[in-house]
Amino acid sequence: MMLQVENLHAGYGGAKILRGVSFDLAAGEVLVLLGRNGAGKSTTIKALMGLLRPTAGRVRLAGADIAGWEPHRIARAGLGWVPEERRVFPELTVAENLEVGRRPAREGLAPWTPERLFALFPNLAELRQRPGARISGGEQQMVAIARTLMGNPRVLLLDEPGEGLAPVIVDLMAEAILALKREGATVLLAEQSLAFASRVADRAVILETGRIVWDGAIDALLADTGARARHLQV
Amino acid sequence: MSVLVAEGLRKRFGANEAVAGVSLAVEPGEMLALIGPNGAGKSTCFNMLGGQLRPDEGAVRLGGQDVTGMAPRHLAHLGVGRTFQITASFASMTVRENVQTALLAQKRQAWRFWQAADAQHVGLAEGLLARVGMASQAERPAGVLAYGDLKRLELAMALAGDPVLLLMDEPTAGMAPAERAALMALVRGIARDQGVAVLFTEHDMDVVFGQADRVLVLDRGRLIAQGTPEAVRADPRVRAVYLGTAA
Amino acid sequence: MDLIFLQLLTGLAGASTLFLVAAGLTVIFGVTRVVNFSHGSLYMLGAFIAWSLLSRLPREPDYFVLGVLGAAVATAVIGAVLEVVLLRRIYRAPELLQLLATFGVVLVVQDVALWVWGPVDLSLPRPRWLRGAVEIAGLRFPFYDLVLIVVGPAVLGGLLLLFHRTRWGLLVRAATQDRDMVAALGVDQRVLFTSVFALGAGLAGLGGALALPQGSANLNMDLSVIAEAFVVVVVGGMGSLGGAFLAALLIGVLQAFGIALVPKITLVLVFLVMAAVLVVRPHGLLGKPQAMARGEVEALAPIRPAGPALQVLGLVALLAAILAPFVAGPYLLSVLTEAAVAVLFAASLHVMMGPGGMASFGHAAWFGVGAYAAAFAAKGLGAGMAVGLLLAPFAAGALALLVGAFVVRMSGVYLAMLTLAFAQIAWAVAFQWVEVTGGDNGVLGVWPDGWAADKPTMYWLALLLCVGGALVLRRALFAPFGFALRATRDSALRAEAIGLDAHRLRLAAFVLAGAGAGLSGAVFAYAKGSVFPTYMAIPHSVDALVTVLLGGVQTMAGPVVGAVTFTVLQSWLLMGDFWRIKLGLLIIALVLAFPTGIAGAASAVWDRWRGRAA
Known part of the structure; x- marks a missing residue:
């Protein structure tokens, strides 16, 4: 397993958001975290990244238990x-x-370079010298992904990459994720939209009030109208 | 008569013409969606209608009155309610106090220095919160609300002034699909019942095609299409620059 | 003509050292978002350390360079230690508490320097080569001035290269914009912050060392340089190195000519320049609107009116205060009178700082205007105390209306600096307009009417006016006006969208704050019988700031708790030698222990205790 999350608990101040989240992510897999607003998708991502200190539980990344580490160490260990x-x-x-995102190459992974990233996101190539504030929302999303890839992460954590973007740009994002998948990338995606998730993900877990209530292949979820209605209201 | 009419709006930032001649009208009770690619000029357009920006050219009329470049606070008193793309509420107050403050502001009672503010318009505030489904959270600090709840609070505050026009910039951004539909159905009900005109921007096509009566499509500062949701959805130009596979 | 050239040269040379200090300040602010009040102390340490090194080294040019660099490096190390020991712990604290903690450092360093180097000004015996002159186009230019003139641009160039051509510089620029994102990309923020702080401190130390040959190392140079460096940074635009350079040139040159042409104006010149620049360009010459630095946005807890328990506590305290004259001796009574005045002074500042969201570094101005208004009523008009007490809040309020019209358009540190500028101008007027104010000698014999002449009556009057005034202000903050004011602070965008006039609300808060402080100043004048320019000076403004921050900005009881605590501390604990180091360490300890202020911490403990009980 590339990433193993066991019984993760986290919250803000007194408010408990995650109450024992467990899931696995295999190398080369795209896993989507689904769930309503406030179910704990973003909180899971932030707790994994160390931006929020987990109160209990373990996070194993390629063998090392990174729960409770500081963000920069977790990034160096390979979460992007x-x-x-x-x-x-x-x-x-x-x-x-x-x-800014550049980190040393990681053993077993072809190192990312600006050239390879401009090939992945052709729109960015001609914007090289443009300040970040002066590109559109879709282009900013591409820069954000490219910047994280420069750190050669073992696992890419994507938090709602299509949010607030035009449908055509959302299409581009889905294509980019699929391209990354073909290159063997391991991706954890937090997403509201089942439609988007079904285009890119292999497997889905559904969060509800801080717990995993469904875990399985994305095709199984699409076929399971009962679970979709129960957990996602679609 | 149209509630809001904009004619030939233009705005330029440096060399970039963000809005290059946009005209539109919103009717009472109508849900009008403004869509387009990121950077097409939607926010600039919105900010000119809402008084945050003054247009370089063109005019904005509200119920026949010229309000071009009028400050947001004056527009508020003329019945323009506003929600923002990035939610803006009063984080240091409770949900109820947020709405009470909006009521005090709308009733021009903010300049009172003596009476206790939290005793003012309690019933009205709670009524507004009940309408947007926030009654049970009235005593929570606004700063700790979930995103979708903040959006509902913003709506309650916008409704505090009995608006004739609601300007909603990405009202459902950051919400789950089921919540999106619920919020916009609520807005739609308010529009129908009270004849409020609603102009909104949105990236969720389910919301746009499910809730709007009419859709305007903006690209590079110009309107490239408008009409019923069905007509806009079928428009090949709109599909190319904006909709992609979502059509 | 020659004179003009020489003045220009002196100005440019002065601008160089000023730029070094300001550059350090602006670099530190850019990355850490800490407004480092102790930056002047690092400059002072640089000068003292340079003196210790240079007075022991041979007087050759290469040893001079070695000594100056040694002082810079030593100051950088001190800065790094300061960052690791103190600042690292308070990056998440509100900006003003950080300022307060660094002010604590100022006090500590002053006493440490006094202890190590003594109270006497230390100047360097200047070797011949340093005193030399260079002849250009028939004019003789002091050699050392030319050296300094070269150093400024050279350092600017070096810094720009460092920030734009190295990976370290890139990371620093990225951290300036979003430090948490930089950490999430695998960069250790602590190393980055410590190194930036060391660089900034080193620049301050270099500035101090280079300034030594033309003056002396002394215990006053910290506060005088920090005021000027702040002005340079603000005039240039916070975080902008190029802006700081331009502003340093502008101010250095203007000051050199000012001293030569109109000696009287020098005290205010710097601040006049700043006021003028900020009125025209609210973000400084090359500054951009200050974006909220990411990763520090904190939701403020709702402000609650006092619960029953706190109300009872307040009533008991008030009752004790009313009965105090029956048991207290004259000294205690005069301390209590001062405490009452401090309560209104702090409560009035709290109106604009807390609910208004506008920090002031110059609140003493309104206190002073009120005090002088009382003095004018008593001596100029020969009127009774009632006239003075009535005139004071109106005079202060009217002046606040005038100044506020400029000030409330700004925000954050810019706003605070502009209030400081106006306060300095007011102070300079009081200090220099001797015919009316008596200058440094002040106005004496501002005595209360006969019926209030005895100490207990005057105390009761002070209690009535000051505590009553604070309660009136408190009432306004829980009235619709207070809600509207907090609304504009929390979100000006939303406030305008619901129909509030943010500008006028802020202005009203500013005027209320001014009037309240004015009344407290008049009460103080009658209680003491005299008025001095020091009432308006920076330390008195700092007192108010410390008081409010000690108590806690976001609680309504804060100013009261802070005022009483601070007055008591000043009157007993902090008398005698080395009071600065005691007060400084105390402030630092309080900030570390209670980042939300004493009253804020108490209310948090109370909530937790009640939560457990419920």
Whole structure:
């Protein structure tokens, strides 16, 4: 297993959000976290990344227990986070944004370079010298993903990559994820939209009030109208 | 008569013409969606209608009155309710106090220095919260609300002034599909019952095609299509620049 | 002509050292978002350390360079230690508490420097080569001025290269914009922050060391340089190195000519320049609107009116205060009078700082205006105390209306600095307009009417006016006005969208704050019988700031708790030698222990206790 999450608990202040989340992610797999607003999808991602300190539970990344580590150590260990708000550095150029993400190559993975990333996101190539604040929302999302890939992560954490984007751009995002998958990337995706998830994911887990209530292949979820109605109201 | 009429709006930032001549009208009780690619000028358009930006050219009329470039606070008193793409509420107050403040502001009672504010318009505030399904959260601090609940609180505050027009910038962004439909159905009910005109931007095509009476499509600062949801959905130009496989 | 050239040269040389200090300040602010009040202390340490090194080294040019660099490195190390020991722990604290903690450092360093180097100004015996002159186009230019003039641009160039051509610089620029994102990309923030702080401190130390040959190392140089460096940073635009350089040139040159042409104006010149620049360009010469730095946005807990328990506690305290004259001796009574004045002074600042969201570094101005208004009523008009007490809040309020019209358009540190500028101007007027204010000698004999002449009556009057005034302000904050004001602070965008006039609300809060402080100043004047320019000086503004922050900005009881605590501390614990180091360590300890202020911490403990009980 590339990533093993066992009985993860986390919350903000007194509010408990995650109450024992467990799932596995195999190398080369795209897993989607589904669930309503407030179910704990973003919180799971933040707890994995160390942006929120888990109160209990274990997170094994390629063997090491990274639960409770600081974000920069977790990033170095191989989790790459793309935040929902993108958080592109507004005053750095696209090229500089990518440079900030650069980390040494990881054994067994072909290292990412700006050239390879511009091939993945052709729109970005001509925007190299443009400041982050002066590109569109869709382009910012591409920069955010590319910047994280520059760190050669073992697992890519994508938090709602299609949020607030035009449908055509959402299509581009789905294609990019599929392209990454073909290259062997391991992806954990938090998503609201089952439609988007079904295009890219192999497997799905559904969160409800901080617990996993469904876990299985995405095709099984699409076929299981009862579970979809119960957990996702679709 | 149209509630809101905009004619030939233009706005330029440096060399970039963000909005290049947009005209539109919203009728009472109508749900009008404004869609388009990121960077097409939707927000700029919205901010000119809402008074946050003054257009370089063109005019905005509200119920026949010229309100071009009028400050948001004056528009608020003329019956324009507003929600924002990034939610903006008063984090240091409770949900009920947020709505009470909106009521005090709308009734021009903010400049009172003596009476206790939390005793003002309690019933009205609770009524508004009940309408948006937030009554049970009235005493929670606004700063800790979930995103979807903040959106509902914003709607309650926008309704505090008995608006004739609601301007909603991405009202369902960040919400789950089921919540999106519920919120917009609520807005639609308010529009129908009280004849409120609603203009909204949105990226969720289920919401746009499910809730709008009419759709405008903006690309590079210009309207490239408008009409019923069905007509817009079938438009090949709209499919190419915006809809992709979502059509 | 020659004179003009020489003045220009002196100005440019001064601008160089000023730029070094300001550059350090702006770099530190950019990344850590800490407004480092102790930056002037690092400059002072740089000068003292340079003196210790240079007075022991041979007086050759290469040893001079070695000594100056040694002082810079030593200051950088001190800065790094400061960052690791103190600042690292408070990055998540509200910006003003960080400011308060660094002010604690200022106090500590002052006493440490006094202890190590003594109270005497230390100047360097200048070797001949340092005193030399260079002849250009028939004019003789002091050699050392030329050296300094070269150092400024050279350092600017070096810094720009460092920030734009190295990976470290790239990471620093990224962290300036979103430090948590940088960490999530695998960069250790602590190393980055410590190194940035060390760089900034080193620049301050370099500035201090380079300034030494033209002056002396002394215990006053910290506060005088920090005020000027702040002005340079703000005028240039916070976080902008180029802006800081331009502003340093502007201010350095203007000051050199100012001293030569109109000596009287020098005290206010810097602040006049800043006020003028900020009125025209609210974000400084090359500054951009200050975005909220990511990763520090904190939701404020709702402000609750006092619960029954707190109300009872308040009533008991008030009752004790009313009965105090029956048991208290004259000294205690005069301390209590000061405490009452401090309550209104702090409560009035709290109106604009807490619910208004506008921090002021110059609140003493309104206190002083009120005090001088009382003095004018008593001496100028020969009127009774009632006239003075009535005139004071109106005079302060009217002036606040005038100043506020400029000030409330700004926000954050810019706003705070502009209030400081106006306060300095007011102070300079009081100090220099000797015919009316008596200058440094002040106005004496501002005595209360006969019926209030005895100490207990005056105390009761102070209690009535000051505690009553604070309660009136508190009432307004829980009235619709207070809600509307907090609304504009929480979200100006939303406030405008529901029909509130944010600008006028903020202005009203500013005027209320001014009037309240004015009344407290008048009460103080009558209680003490005299008025001095120091009432308006920076330390008194800092007192108000410390008081409010000690108590906690986000609680209504905060200013009261803070005022009483601070007055008591000042009157007993902090008398005698080395009071600065005691107060400084106390402030630092309080900030570390109670990042939300004493009253804030107490209310959190109370909530937790009640939560467990329920």
